[in-house]
Amino acid sequence: MTTTTPVQHGERRCYLRGCQRPECRDAHRRYCKRYALRVVEQGPVRVDLRPAHDRVQAWYQQGYSQRQIALAAGGISEGVIQSILAGTINTLHPASARAILGARIEDAGQPGATRLDATGTRRRLQALAATGWPLIQVAQRAGMAHKTARDAVHGTHVYAATAHAIADTYDQLAHQAPEQHGVRQWVTDRTRKWARAHGWPDPTFWEDWGGIDDPAAPETEPEVSVSRAEVITEDALWLERHGYTRHQAAERLGVTKSYIDHSIQRAAARRQKEAA
Known part of the structure; x- marks a missing residue:
């Protein structure tokens, strides 16, 4: 069980939640100065x-x-x-x-020959189900039998080839509506209902909190106020303001450019919703 400390004024976490109190803004400025100093000392050497x-x-x-x-x-x-x-x-x-x-x-190991922990594969299949992708469709797109994907949802280990195929398919489908790819509405509705009944988080959850391959990572929203996606969004925008391209910011932060693009879009949508 993980324990978290509540967000307090005077912390950068509080600033990232939108607080504009002087002590919170000062905490954010101190962080930015330390970050800038680290860039100067270590240098963006390529x-x-x-x-x-x-x-x-x-x-x-x-x-x-x-x-x-x-x-x-x-x-x-x-x-x-x-x-x-x-x-x-x-x-x-x-x-x-x-x-x-x-x-x-x-x-x-050998390409596709080893056995891996099934946690990441299982969570990816479950997350796709939460968005409406039925298991049989995911299996077909991953080039495997329906039974192989079904066993991965309930098993503890999978072949590396299965894990990699599901991971690649997940990256392709995570933000695609199944209805736009020929999956019937009643099928997607039934699949989403099935996922909700099991409490499976969707791809957005894993983008926000990370740890999809980590067996110790929680599968429900942690009791913290700032998600991984929010922190990366803030850091990426700061890097862009200081001359980094988005590709460079993504590499420095250890994520893909598409992850940053999507996180920034979602952050903007949240702000618009809160302002409405």
């Missing part, structure tokens, strides 16, 4: 991407997933690997480059 890109690309073509490559490289952000493969960045942080160039891909 190195040539090509050596790391060539290595990551070769591993990916051998059948290793982005998640396996990230784990082999010492657990660096999967978003960094995704950005490298997508070609959305031209340079790389030295620490990330060293981790990739010094990695042993053998440490990640």
